[in-house]
Amino acid sequence: MSGLLEIIIVLIIGGVIYQMFFTTKDLKKYNPNENVAPEYDKDNYITPPKEKDSYTPEAPQGNKTPFGETLVTIDEEKELLKRTSILLGQDIKGFDDFFVSPKELNAMCLIVGATGAGKTECIKTLLEYALTNNHPIIIVDGKGDPKFPNEYKEMCDRYNRNFKLFCCEADKSLHYNPLRHGQYTELKDKLIDIFEWSEEYYKNQAERFLQGVFRVLLLSEAKELLGYEVIDLQILIKAFSIEVMENLVPQLDGKANFMLPILAEADVKAVNGYAGRLKTVAESELGELFVDTQDPNVIDLMESIENNDIVFFSLDSLKYSVYAQMLGRLIIADLKTVAPRFAGKDKQIYTVFDEFNVFASEIIVNLINKTRSYGFRNIMGTQELADMIINGDEKLLRQIWGNTNVKIALRQDVSASQEELSKGVGTQDLYKTTITKGKSGENQQMSDSLSATLEEELYYKARDFGELTIGEAIVFIKVPKFRHARIKIRMVS
Incomplete structure (x- = not known):
């Protein structure tokens, strides 16, 4: 029996060797031209039977949309956002665009930035939308630096906007009459x-x-x-x-x-x-500027807002400290009187009060509170939050803080300002994990235990506001939806 098995094995091995080395195969290459697939006939197509308890999704309805068209839709939405909002800058982490809408500005805006941090450039960026869309702009600059109005006039000329300047140089300034209107x-x-x-x-x-x-x-x-x-x-x-x-x-x-x-x-x-x-x-050297000559160029804020003018008040608070304070308050009081005349007119009126601590008083708080419904977008700028603490009284600071929706913080050098801003943005809930090493079990072997606790943490630490570079800002907006970002301000020229 064993001999027969050995013979069978030898024959199998011999057959394999013969097939591998001593036979020739006619290999026929596949030619797709000679093998045409049959045409699809929907009437002759048999759908496999549906299995019991199986799910077959419904076929898509509507017109077919090529994949490439979705990109166009995204671009169109972005363009619409650019046309209807203000591109303030880009997130420094993800480089996403950060927009501020006119509606958000209608709830008022506060900008703080130490000397050289980029506050003036930030104001220009915020006003670009109003400048290019023919909205009236009233700027009151308590610093009185001639560079700002000169640069802004060039921008107005570029967009064919009517620019009017009141400044503390009688030979360069237009006249201003705040008493033309009112009971x-x-x-x-x-x-x-x-x-x-x-x-x-x-x-x-x-x-x-x-x-x-x-x-x-x-x-x-x-x-x-x-x-x-x-x-x-x-x-x-x-x-x-x-x-x-x-x-x-x-x-x-x-x-x-x-x-x-x-x-x-x-x-x-x-x-x-x-x-x-x-x-x-x-009777001061600037007293003649308050004479109403009936000239069309005499500054009349109600008329300027109706005509969509850009009016720039440059107040030299260094040279005329008392005068600048008095005039700043007078301009704000004039705006407060003018504002109700634009009720229901659907106007967007942009006002800027830079270095407003020069003329700060209850009157500016009243302006913020009472002009929102008349279409005013009030933007206030100061160097430090601490500038709004007058003789140790934080009342003005609290009022301004509580009545502004958009807050833009550039570099702050005063620690009290940094801490106030850090607390002002608010906190977030974070789960923090803790790994504990210890001995456990009968053999007292070393082991790790993991635990998680829910903790409140500030969105931004106080030092973050002191480490901002030129043109960087931390922006936070409360309504209609809370959002925040650390951004690089987009510069306009």
């Missing part, structure tokens, strides 16, 4: 808070007399008798006197009899003291 109470409010008051009694006395004088000056009979068309600072000063009013009232045929009890109860010291303050302004 007598509105006009009184414009002027009463531009000065500081130490005693409420004298303020109340001056305020009552001032309101009465404006009421008289608005009478057509008074205009005809005194020979003026509009009230300006010079006209007011001439009339702001108890003696002048006592002589004028009887000549107005009873139309100004409301002034008689005011004259009878007026405090001469209070009236003369306020008159002296007004004369100090009018």
Whole structure:
């Protein structure tokens, strides 16, 4: 039996060797031209039977869209965003574009940046949308650096925008009349808070007399008798006197009899003291700039907003510290009076108050609170958050902080400002893992144990605000959706 098995094995091995080495094969190469696939016939196509409990998705509906067209849609959305929002810069980590919408700015904006951090360039970028879309812009610069208005005028010329400049150089400045518009109470409010008051009694006395004088000056009979068309600072000063009013009232045929009890109860010291303050302004080297010459170039904020002008007030707070403070407050009061005239007109009005701590007071907080519904986008800039702490009082800082939606923080050099901004952005919840080494078990072998705890952590540490380079900013927006980023500001020229 074993011999037969050996013979079979030898024959198999011999057969394999013969097939491998002593036979020839006719290898036929495949030619696709000679093998044509049958045409597809949907009527003759048999669908495999559906298995029990199987799922077959429905066929896609609608028109076919080539894959490449999806890129076009993305580009179109990005272009739409560029046309309707402000490209502020790019995220320094992912290089994603960071946009700010006009609607977000309508809830007001605060920019802080130490000297040389890039605050002025950031303001230019924020205003580019308004500049190119023919929206009115009012800029009040408390620093008074001539470089800013000169550069901005060049940008306005490039876009064919009407530019008006008021500055502390009489030969380069246009005239400005903040008293052209308003009822007598509105006009009184414009002027009463531009000065500081130490005693409420004298303020109340001056305020009552001032309101009465404006009421008289608005009478057509008074205009005809005194020979003026509009009230300006010079006209007011001439009339702001108890003696002048006592002589004028009887000549107005009873139309100004409301002034008689005011004259009878007026405090001469209070009236003369306020008159002296007004004369100090009018008799300065810049006093002539408040004369209304009726020239079309006289700055009239209501008219400029209607005409979509760009008005730049450059206030030299170094050379004229008291004057700059007074004028800044006057401009804000003028805007506050003008704002309600644009209710329901669907205008976007961009205002900038750079170095606003020069003229900061309750009046600027009122402007922020009350002009939003009239289409104002108020942008305030200062060097440090600490600049808004006046004589140790943080009231103004808290009011500005609580009433601004968009906050742009460039480099901050004061530690108190850094800490305030760090806390202001807020915190996030993070799970932190902890690995503990120890002995366990009967044999006391070394082992690792892992635990996780939920902790609150600041989005940005205080030092992050001090380490920002030129043109870098940390931006955070509260509404309509909280978002934040560390970005490189896009420069415009």
